[in-house]
Amino acid sequence: MRMAPILIAAMAVALSACGVIYNKSAVVAGKTPQGEVELREITPQSLRAANAEPYTPRPLPAYFSQTAQARQDLRAAAPAPIVDRPARPARLATILPPPVPAQSYRIGVGDVVMLATPKSGGTVEQLAGLLAAQSTRQGYTVQDDGTISVPGIGRARIAGQTVEEAEATLFRHFLDKNIDPNFSLELSEFRSRKVTVGGAVGAPGVITIGLSPLYLDEALAEAGGVRDVDPAYALVRLHREGTLYQVPLEQIQSRAGAERVQLAPGDSVFVGSGYDLDKAAAYFEQQLKLGTYREGQARMLAAQVEMRRAELSDQRESFAARLDLGAERRDHVYLAGELPKQSRYALPFGQRAMLADALFDEAGGVFTQLADPRQIYVLRAARTAPDRVTAWHLDTGNAAGLLLATRFELRPDDVVFVAAQPVTHWSNVVNALVPRALSGSISKSAD
Known part of the structure; x- marks a missing residue:
């Protein structure tokens, strides 16, 4: 029995030398070979800073909308x-x-023309019934048949004529009625x-x-x-x-x-x-x-x-x-860690995507036996200093923290990483050790 721990330790050292020991991924703050990593917690107060980076989603072509x-x-x-x-x-x-x-304005149906005569002289008396006794100006609306009806003169068709042509038409009507054609015509309202x-x-x-x-x-x-x-x-x-x-x-x-x-x-x-x-x-x-x-x-x-x-x-x-052929440029977010699906998530056209969209739409969720919901990270490189990385940490050990995931905006090239449960790490170690150990035992037995 005393030999068992010694054999297991020796086996672990031997397998480690062969590269079998499972090394879990982790987010390490501070200066690293990959750059300086700053760890920040996602809280209701820090969301504004996380979402402050300017970003305009790629629009769909206008014809698509x-x-x-x-x-x-x-x-x-x-x-x-x-x-x-x-x-x-x-x-x-x-x-x-x-x-x-x-072209010159041509009188049309609905237009109103104004017929005016001098205040003095015999014309007003001769036009009795044509114009009101108290006024020397009278308006006439062009009817649907294109005519105006002037008392004492009758109907005169003036639609389609210029003002000068309409004056000539009325001039002839005045002469036909033996009335002195001392008048002027003008357009007062344009309705046609x-x-x-x-x-x-x-x-x-x-x-x-x-x-x-x-x-x-x-x-x-x-x-x-x-x-x-x-x-x-x-x-x-x-x-x-x-x-x-x-x-x-x-x-x-x-x-x-x-x-x-x-x-x-x-x-x-x-x-x-x-x-x-x-x-x-x-x-x-x-x-x-x-x-x-x-x-x-x-x-x-x-x-x-x-x-x-x-x-x-x-x-x-x-x-x-x-x-479908990948000929259109897209912005992506990359999903890694202990998730049901390792993949990349295409940011939508015309609107902003949230962390929850990527986790539940593309990755299939984080509540698995392997994932640690208390260690969800969004890794984002600074645009002006690529060697500086901000690791935004979200703890959803309390499921209420998922509400923050619905408000955390993603940016192109973000990396969403979900760490493994501690028990998952040791399970992976055992899974790596046992098959190799059994294989070694079988080989010796065969010899």
Whole structure:
């Protein structure tokens, strides 16, 4: 019996010389061959310092975040506020509409023209019934048939004419009624030429185009300005005669890289996120239903939206294939120690991952027979001094400590290490010794 301890000790020395003794991994603070290691406890107070290092998650491509719902679900004309976007999207494309031809204003249905005559002279008496006795100015609205009805003269068609052409038309009507044509005509209200502005603006609605050209930036200002959308994502879409155009909001505000966009009568403008193609389509569809455009234009709009959706789908499938093949760059965290699975955890696109995500999503958890839940470490090298390592220590011996794991943010190239239980270390030693010892005994017996 006295020989047993001596034999076991001799066996341990012999096997140690052969490199069999199990050496467990551990986190050692202080100066080490790998660099200077600082040990810090993860507490509610230290979380702020641990999460303070600047980090922007890799964003998904902009086309991957655009909505692509079924058309029957696209019924909201106004966009929801854009909040909590993780990162600036890729550069938004600019598709400008063709220039609006310069032309004189032509009177249209709904416009109001003002007919004026001198206060003195026989004209007022001759126009009795034409103009009010107490006034030398009278307004007339152009009716749906394109005419105005002037008492004593009758109906005169002036829609589609310039002011000068309308004066000539009324001049002939005055002569036909043997009335002195001493009058002047002017436009007082512009109601026939208009554009609609909707989406993320302060006052969505209809804006009229007067004698002066109306530009896109002026229309946005008149609609109350852009609201509730991040300028980095904001895109102004314009529908004109069945064709979609778009201009990034930042480009409109800075007027960089493009001329001012002049609007044409019948244009429809929608302001929203570059991701909200479907919401823009819903708004334009609503304008079509209100009779702003012809049925043929509605079909053209629907075809263009479907083409955009198909293009987005192709881009997403290509991205997913590149991701599977490892052709897309990813940020990773590495998992080591006594875990069910030694692996690396890919940090998600567009959002931050927590320590608990890596432990329970990729590693399979830490509550095993081998792992010591009191010794969970996140090893992080300093960005400015790679030879300095901070070992953030989390003790989840009390399971309430796992709440801290749900708030500890991971960074690219972090190493998550879980130490072994003390009994696991000696179990590994025995497991290493016994098979080698038995093998030696069997060999001697055979000899």
